Amino acid sequence: MGASTAHHLSNGPGRTLVLERFYENHPFGSSHGRTRILRTAYAEGVAYVPLVLRARRLWMRLGREAGEEIFRATGVLLAAPSGSKSLASAQSSARRYRLRHELLDPERAQERFPAFRFARDDAAFWDPGGGVLFPERAIRAYRRLAHARGVRFRWDSPVVRWRPLSGGRIVVSTATREYLAHSLVLSAGAWLPTLVVALRLPLEVEQQTVYWFRARDRTRGSYRTMPAFVWYGPQGGYHYGTPDVGDGVKIGGNEGQRVRNLARRPPPSSRELRSVQRFLTDRLPGLSSEPRRQVRCLYTNTTDKNFIVDFHPDHPNIVVVSACSGHGFKFASVMGELIAQGVRTGRLAPVLASFCLPKTR
Ligand SMILES: Cc1cc2nc3c(=O)[nH]c(=O)nc-3n(C[C@H](O)[C@H](O)[C@H](O)COP(=O)(O)OP(=O)(O)OC[C@H]3O[C@@H](n4cnc5c(N)ncnc54)[C@H](O)[C@@H]3O)c2cc1C
Structure with missing residues (x-):
C-alpha cells in the first residue's frame, strides 16, 4: 500500500518521503x-x-x-461443495457487473482442469478475468518509478512517533531523525496499531504459512499453465494456490496462528502443513506432499474482514490505511491511487466509505 501510494503521489505536486521499518521486499510483513x-x-x-x-x-x-510482467492472466478457478455460499456470492458479483464467468459441473471442470481432482458433489466457478500478481516486482517497480520522479525512500527507518503541531503540520520521528510533513499516510500493516494507539483498533494479526510443492506426476497437465485457485471447504475453511512460476505450486490455507507480539512469532505450525497436505492428497494428487519451501506471512484482520482506509478522526491530514484482512494486495494499485487523491483533496472517494475506521472511542 505504501509503495503504491508513494508512486501515485509522485505524479502530483509536493514532495514525498517513504519511511520503512526494514528494507524493500523484506519477509516480515504481508x-x-x-x-x-x-x-x-x-x-x-x-x-x-x-x-x-x-x-x-x-x-x-x-x-x-x-x-516487467506484474500481472499474469491465468484466470482463477473457485471450487466448493455444490450449494456453497462463497460460489453463489462470487456468481452474483459477476452477474451484477457483467463479468465473464462460467459455472462448471464436476465432469466439465475435471476435463478443463486435469491437475485437480473434483468430487461428484463439487461445483466450480471460472473467473477468466482473474490471475496472478507478482508482489515483489510490483513493489520494486513502484519504488523505481517513484524514485525517478523524486520520491525519497529511507530503509531501516521505523517511525517511532508522530505529533501534530498547532498549525496543522506533523512532526514524524524515527530513532535518529525528525521530519516535518503536511500530510501523513500510516500504512504500517500489522504494526499499524502501534502508530495509532489512541484509536484502540480492534485488529487481530494472524501468521499464515504458505508452501511450495513440486510435481511428482506430470500426466495431470502442466502446473505452469494451471489457473490460480481458491477451494472452499464445507466448514468455512479454504485452500488457495498459484501456478508454478519457478519454484513449484504455492499453496496456503486459512488455519493461521494468532500473533500477539510481532517481535516473537511462532514457528510454522504442523497443523497448517498437515491441512495443506490433506488438501493436496484430495485435490491435487499429482504434487509431491513434501514442501520444498515455506514462508510465513501476516494477515491483519478487522472484525468484518474488510479494510481500513480513513482519515484519522482528530487529524484530517493523516490517512490511516491497512488491515487488509488477508485479501488486500490485489487492491494496492487502486488504493494507492485513491489515497493519493485523498491526500491532495482532503476527501476520500465514496467507494472507500465502507472502509472507515471502526468507532472505538
Ligand atoms: C500468506 C498470504 C497470502 C495472501 N494472499 C493474497 C492474495 O492472494 N491476494 C490478495 O489480494 N491479497 C493477499 N494477501 C493479503 C495481502 O498480501 C496484504 O493484504 C497486503 O500485502 C498488505 O499490504 P500492507 O501494505 O498493508 O502491509 P505490508 O506489506 O506488511 O506493509 C507494511 C509496511 O510497513 C512497514 N512498517 C511497519 N511499521 C513501521 C513503522 N513504524 N515505520 C515505518 N515502517 C513501518 C513494514 O515493515 C511493512 O513493510 C495475502 C497475505 C498473506 C500473508
Whole structure:
C-alpha cells in the first residue's frame, strides 16, 4: 500500500518521503512470497468489484511502465461443495457487473482442469478475468518509478512517533531523525496499531504459512499453465494456490496462528502443513506432499474482514490505511491511487466509505 501510494503521489505536486521499518521486499510483513491472486468476481462483496477492475487496469499499466510482467492472466478457478455460499456470492458479483464467468459441473471442470481432482458433489466457478500478481516486482517497480520522479525512500527507518503541531503540520520521528510533513499516510500493516494507539483498533494479526510443492506426476497437465485457485471447504475453511512460476505450486490455507507480539512469532505450525497436505492428497494428487519451501506471512484482520482506509478522526491530514484482512494486495494499485487523491483533496472517494475506521472511542 505504501509503495503504491508513494508512486501515485509522485505524479502530483509536493514532495514525498517513504519511511520503512526494514528494507524493500523484506519477509516480515504481508506482501512477500512471489505471488498473489487477483479475483474479479468477489465473494466477499459486490462493492469490491469496481475497485478490483480499476486495480487490474493499474497493475497492467504498471507492468507497461516498468517493462516487467506484474500481472499474469491465468484466470482463477473457485471450487466448493455444490450449494456453497462463497460460489453463489462470487456468481452474483459477476452477474451484477457483467463479468465473464462460467459455472462448471464436476465432469466439465475435471476435463478443463486435469491437475485437480473434483468430487461428484463439487461445483466450480471460472473467473477468466482473474490471475496472478507478482508482489515483489510490483513493489520494486513502484519504488523505481517513484524514485525517478523524486520520491525519497529511507530503509531501516521505523517511525517511532508522530505529533501534530498547532498549525496543522506533523512532526514524524524515527530513532535518529525528525521530519516535518503536511500530510501523513500510516500504512504500517500489522504494526499499524502501534502508530495509532489512541484509536484502540480492534485488529487481530494472524501468521499464515504458505508452501511450495513440486510435481511428482506430470500426466495431470502442466502446473505452469494451471489457473490460480481458491477451494472452499464445507466448514468455512479454504485452500488457495498459484501456478508454478519457478519454484513449484504455492499453496496456503486459512488455519493461521494468532500473533500477539510481532517481535516473537511462532514457528510454522504442523497443523497448517498437515491441512495443506490433506488438501493436496484430495485435490491435487499429482504434487509431491513434501514442501520444498515455506514462508510465513501476516494477515491483519478487522472484525468484518474488510479494510481500513480513513482519515484519522482528530487529524484530517493523516490517512490511516491497512488491515487488509488477508485479501488486500490485489487492491494496492487502486488504493494507492485513491489515497493519493485523498491526500491532495482532503476527501476520500465514496467507494472507500465502507472502509472507515471502526468507532472505538
Ligand atoms: C500468506 C498470504 C497470502 C495472501 N494472499 C493474497 C492474495 O492472494 N491476494 C490478495 O489480494 N491479497 C493477499 N494477501 C493479503 C495481502 O498480501 C496484504 O493484504 C497486503 O500485502 C498488505 O499490504 P500492507 O501494505 O498493508 O502491509 P505490508 O506489506 O506488511 O506493509 C507494511 C509496511 O510497513 C512497514 N512498517 C511497519 N511499521 C513501521 C513503522 N513504524 N515505520 C515505518 N515502517 C513501518 C513494514 O515493515 C511493512 O513493510 C495475502 C497475505 C498473506 C500473508
